[in-house]
Amino acid sequence: MKSIVILISGRGSNMRALVEANPPECKIAVISNRPAAEGLAYARARGLATAVVDHRDYPARANFDAALSAAIETHRPDLVLLAGFMRILGEDFVRRYQGRLVNIHPSLLPAFPGMHTHAAALAAGVKIHGCTVHFVTPDLDSGPILIQAAVPVLPGDTEESLAARVLVQEHVIYPRAMRWLVERRIRLTDAGQVLLDGEQSCDTSMIAPAGQ
Ligand code: GRF
Numbered sequence: 001m002k003s004i005v006i007l008i009s010g011r012g013s014n015m016r017a018l019v020e021a022n023p024p025e026c027k028i029a030v031i032s033n034r035p036a037a038e039g040l041a042y043a044r045a046r047g048l049a050t051a052v053v054d055h056r057d058y059p060a061r062a063n064f065d066a067a068l069s070a071a072i073e074t075h076r077p078d079l080v081l082l083a084g085f086m087r088i089l090g091e092d093f094v095r096r097y098q099g100r101l102v103n104i105h106p107s108l109l110p111a112f113p114g115m116h117t118h119a120a121a122l123a124a125g126v127k128i129h130g131c132t133v134h135f136v137t138p139d140l141d142s143g144p145i146l147i148q149a150a151v152p153v154l155p156g157d158t159e160e161s162l163a164a165r166v167l168v169q170e171h172v173i174y175p176r177a178m179r180w181l182v183e184r185r186i187r188l189t190d191a192g193q194v195l196l197d198g199e200q201s202c203d204t205s206m207i208a209p210a211g212q
Contacts, residue, residue: 002026002182005077007085012039013167014083014104014174019046021175023182029075033087049075055087065093079181082136091138099188101136104174106166108132108148113141118162121153129153129162131170133177135188144192146177146201
């Protein structure tokens with residue numbers, strides 16, 4: 001039985017997509033840094049183990065990270081999946097979980113790291129936007145990429161309409177990446193490349209065929 005801990009801060013739609021993907025032989029627990037996170041209600045209703053580590057109780061980041069680690073360690077996780085988790089984690093925490101700590105980011109990294117990615121994409125006038133599942137490293141939003149999905153930016157798009165289009169793809173690629181990890185099909189090379197079944201991973205569903 002594999003153990004997966006999902007960290008959330010709010011709505012929890014990605015957490016829900018991960019849970020509903022129902023990875024075989026996995027036990028999932030959900031931890032939030034916000035007691036009022038809407039996603040907690042869903043997790044409790046599903047009968048999952050839940051916990052809250054409220055960052056406001058820990059003014060120093062190192063103390064918050066330590067409390068979060070302690071809560072995570074009660075589940076002895078094989079994977080820690082950040083799903084809309086809105087706290088920056090310190091280097092010690094990240095190194096402790098390196099190789100099993102994964103995040104989803106709502107842009108085609110390395111474009112638009114940080115917050116407000118959809119507004120940034122619209123302001124930049126890009127024609128293609130999307131989302132990225134990546135291993136977490138100490139540098140923000142820049143770890144080795146497991147999978148990406150692209151969506152078109154359409155005339156008249158607003159931040160909200162673009163976010164909604166991207167979110168649909170988030171719910172596709174994050175469960176897919178989780179399954180690959182659970183099935184031990186992913187290998188991270190020393191050069192920081194992610195290999196799927198021994199080859200460089202790629203999601204080609206939104207890529208135009210060669211020659212067009
Ligand atoms: C998602 O867009 C995720 O990529 C970003 O924050 C949002 C969280 O949404 N990091 P949800 O809580 O998973 O619904």
